[in-house]
Amino acid sequence: IAATSGLISKMDREELQGVIAHEMSHVGNYDIRFALLVGVLVGSIALLADWFLRFTFWGGGRRSSSDDNRGGGGLLIILFVIALVLAVIAPLIGRLVQLAVSRRREELADVSAVELTRNPMGLARALRSISDDPEVLEVANRATQHLYIVNPIKSFEDRAKSMWDTHPPIAERIAVLQRIAGQYGQDPNALG
Structure with a gap:
């Protein structure tokens, strides 16, 4: 787990505890192993689709001459289009699927962080503070965006809406934390 110097300087103690607990929850929930499993599954599906395409492109390994052709080419064309x-x-x-799983794991990490800190509003304030920060994180890119507590890529019409986000929308995450805060006897409107 690592924290940027900007995060450390901008967060108060409760907010920083929420962020660190969130990241520790990813470790405790075996999210890396889970992401690897999903990645292998998705990669396997893509490989099978590619194999099927190549198999049908080359005629399934059959060689036929014009004397032998009995009209089986139509089926091969249909299989090729499907492939x-x-x-x-x-x-x-x-x-x-990967993005949906990633968003669910982020939600789980938020709830697990609350179990560790017993302070949902600390994490909610941290999320609000990070998402409202106008500074663009120069080192963040699409390859590293999943490593942050909040998606650091800010642009292109709210990151081309949420379908491609690795994280759930901040407003939804904060709303969940506010509901949990009520269960802990905290003021759910204390976002500061």
């Missing part, structure tokens, strides 16, 4: 569609759609669907 082509699968080869294009499988990686896209796989990526959407």
Whole structure:
């Protein structure tokens, strides 16, 4: 677990505890292992789709001459079109599954962080503070965005809406934390 110097300087103690507990929860919930498993599953589906495409492109290993051709080419064309569609759609669907799983793991890490700190509003204030920060994190990019507590990529019409986000929307995360705060006897409106 690492914290940027900007995070440390901008957070108060309760907010920093919430962020660190959130990241510790990713470790405790075996999110890395889970992400690896999902990645392998998605990659396997993409490989199978690619294999099917190549298999149908080369005629399934059959060689036929014009004397032998009995009209089986129509089936091969249909199989090729199906394989082509699968080869294009499988990686896209796989990526959407990865993103959905990633968002669910973020929600789990938020709830687990509250179990560790017993302070949902500390994490809620941290999320609000980080998301409201106008500074663009120069070192963040699409390859590293999943490493942050809040998606650091800010631009392109709210990051092209939430379908491609690795994190759930901040407002939703804060609303969940506010509901939990009521169960802990805290003021759910104390966002500061």
